[in-house]
Amino acid sequence: MFDYLTPGSISVMLGGVYKYQDNHTVLKSACLPEETVTHTQRASRGKMTFPFVLFVLLLSSTAHAFQYTELAQHIDNHQEEYVEALRDWVAIESDSSNVQKRPDLHRMMELVAQKLRLMGGAVELVDVGEQELPNGQMLALPKVVTARFGSDADKHTVCVYGHVDVQPAKREDGWATDPYNLTDINGNLYGRGASDNKAPVLAWIHAVEAYQALNMELPVNVKFVIEGMEETGSNGLDAMILAQRDTFFSDVDYIIISDCGWLSRRPALTYGTRGNCYFFAEVDGPKQDLHSGVYGGAVIEPMIDLIGVLDSLISPSGKILVPGIREAVAPLSDDEWRMYQDIQFDMDNYKNKIGIDQLMYSNKVDLLAHLWRYPTVTIHGIEGAFSDPGTKTVIPAKVIGKFSIRQVPDMDPAVVKKQVTDYLHSVFAKRKSPNRLKVTMVIGAKPWLANTQHPLYEAGKAAVKRVFDMDPDLIREGGTIPIAKTFQDVTGKSLIMLPIGGFDDGLHSQNEKMSRYNYIEGTKLFIAFLNEVSQIKKTTV
Numbered sequence: 289m290f291d292y293l294t295p296g297s298i299s300v301m302l303g304g305v306y307k308y309q310d311n312h313t314v315l316k317s318a319c320l321p322e323e324t325v326t327h328t329q330r331a332s333r334g335k336m337t338f339p340f341v342l343f344v345l346l347l348s349s350t351a352h353a354f355q356y357t358e359l360a361q362h363i364d365n366h367q368e369e370y371v372e373a374l375r376d377w378v379a380i381e382s383d384s385s386n387v388q389k390r391p392d393l394h395r396m397m398e399l400v401a402q403k404l405r406l407m408g409g410a411v412e413l414v415d416v417g418e419q420e421l422p423n424g425q426m427l428a429l430p431k432v433v434t435a436r437f438g439s440d441a442d443k444h445t446v447c448v449y450g451h452v453d454v455q456p457a458k459r460e461d462g463w464a465t466d467p468y469n470l471t472d473i474n475g476n477l478y479g480r481g482a483s484d485n486k487a488p489v490l491a492w493i494h495a496v497e498a499y500q501a502l503n504m505e506l507p508v509n510v511k512f513v514i515e516g517m518e519e520t521g522s523n524g525l526d527a528m529i530l531a532q533r534d535t536f537f538s539d540v541d542y543i544i545i546s547d548c549g550w551l552s553r554r555p556a557l558t559y560g561t562r563g564n565c566y567f568f569a570e571v572d573g574p575k576q577d578l579h580s581g582v583y584g585g586a587v588i589e590p591m592i593d594l595i596g597v598l599d600s601l602i603s604p605s606g607k608i609l610v611p612g613i614r615e616a617v618a619p620l621s622d623d624e625w626r627m628y629q630d631i632q633f634d635m636d637n638y639k640n641k642i643g644i645d646q647l648m649y650s651n652k653v654d655l656l657a658h659l660w661r662y663p664t665v666t667i668h669g670i671e672g673a674f675s676d677p678g679t680k681t682v683i684p685a686k687v688i689g690k691f692s693i694r695q696v697p698d699m700d701p702a703v704v705k706k707q708v709t710d711y712l713h714s715v716f717a718k719r720k721s722p723n724r725l726k727v728t729m730v731i732g733a734k735p736w737l738a739n740t741q742h743p744l745y746e747a748g749k750a751a752v753k754r755v756f757d758m759d760p761d762l763i764r765e766g767g768t769i770p771i772a773k774t775f776q777d778v779t780g781k782s783l784i785m786l787p788i789g790g791f792d793d794g795l796h797s798q799n800e801k802m803s804r805y806n807y808i809e810g811t812k813l814f815i816a817f818l819n820e821v822s823q824i825k826k827t828t829v
């Protein structure tokens with residue numbers, strides 16, 4: 289079609305868009321497929337003007353530069369390897385909350401670094417210091433892995449954040465399979481950390497690897513920040529981001545997190561997460577545990593004090609009783625109400641999935657709003673309480689109640705800490721107990737909210753459309769990604785959450801899984817998304 293153009297003139301016209309290889313390659317990739325040639329174009333064959341030719345060539349170059357079909361085919365062809373990679377990662381018990389497992393966590397970080405190094409990334413294992421344990425002992429934090437692929441100043445640079453630490457899991461908690469032995473049952477890959485967050489991190493790595501394997505240029509520069517303390521509040525990461533703001537993060541344009549899930553079978557883009565303030569309320573009394581028959585009735589029991597204190601946090605209908613907390617919550621706007629109203633969400637399905645007949649709210653908007661944009665209190669457990677099978681008749685001498693309050697705009701964890709501490713001490717004082725109460729806040733993570741009008745969200749929609757042939761839900765997430773707000777505040781860059789986890793993955797629960805479908809199609813989604821991001825106008829922040 290462009291046989292009057294010389295290869296030389298084409299390469300000049302295209303500037304840096306195409307790598308000039310030989311006459312054949314350039315002409316082939318510069319041609320529109322026959323079916324896309326319009327009547328007007330046919331009519332003007334042989335007498336096209338220079339600007340029109342340039343336009344057609346550029347159009348054709350974008351259509352051909354992104355070889356999605358080849359990349360997607362590569363992902364399909366390598367899915368067994370990807371499952372094996374996930375199996376290796378799940379086998380490591382990288383539980384960040386268990387100090388006994390710290391060596392496993394260090395090994396996990398080394399493995400991530402090694403994988404990225406083998407791919408040719410510029411990798412660093414960043415020392416983020418130590419953490420102080422409740423007994424005063426100091427323990428080395430797992431290093432944070434940073435990596436860079438590409439440093440072309442003409443391209444956008446995205447930073448993908450993820451984590452490879454996990455929540456605790458034991459077979460005897462009620463798992464049907466060994467939590468650290470990835471088990472494929474009917475296309476679901478069961479294992480602790482499979483969905484949260486090992487498979488999504490691997491999917492991002494495989495997306496980059498696919499470009500490399502096919503000798504295709506990445507459309508954007510890709511950086512990684514992979515940590516090992518997300519599940520316990522991302523200790524050390526805030527300081528590391530701040531310290532590297534003008535170095536590692538200086539050229540980052542956008543931040544991407546895939547550490548959450550869809551709301552239903554429809555893919556989703558996430559624009560908000562709740563924060564979390566996690567508290568320990570410790571009550572101690574006698575110097576050791578006592579026989580409840582011998583001492584019961586004489587002693588004012590720490591456990592009874594603790595239950596009284598915990599009971600003062602929230603009413604049976606879900607109303608938080610700590611003064612000042614509800615007042616700080618940003619009001620629900622009409623636009624927000626409409627957005628929730630438009631989301632397809634099957635309440636019965638949701639109830640079935642978790643095995644209950646009644647929810648706190650019976651209409652969709654109230655339920656979604658209370659999952660995403662209102663705070664809530666959860667009581668997680670009591671350390672020191674008798675919890676084994678059997679009937680031990682003991683009065684525990686010291687008990688530590690563990691609870692958390694999910695944070696939403698405009699709550700501030702520092703203020704919440706004071707509100708909760710003051711309130712619990714006032715409740716405790718009314719009991720006139722001789723026991724002692726100590727309240728500490730061990731995690732203080734802020735909520736995060738994005739602007740859905742940002743081109744990143746358009747890019748996300750286009751990528752979902754390409755891979756799944758449907759529009760995504762725009763959702764918020766009730767869980768917490770502690771570092772999200774810091775990323776946004778410190779770098780001043782926009783952040784999108786692009787989940788690939790399923791709605792029924794059972795994060796933090798028994799039988800956590802990642803479906804093979806979400807893992808593999810999710811990898812394709814990341815490939816498509818990188819291409820969409822590369823098209824965002826360079827000036828957009």
Ligand SMILES: CC(C)C[C@H](N)C(=O)NCC(=O)O
Nearest residue numbers: 484519547548765767768769
């Ligand atoms: C669904 C959450 C955002 C997933 C995240 N990895 C997580 O579990 N964070 C800790 C939390 O308690 O929300």
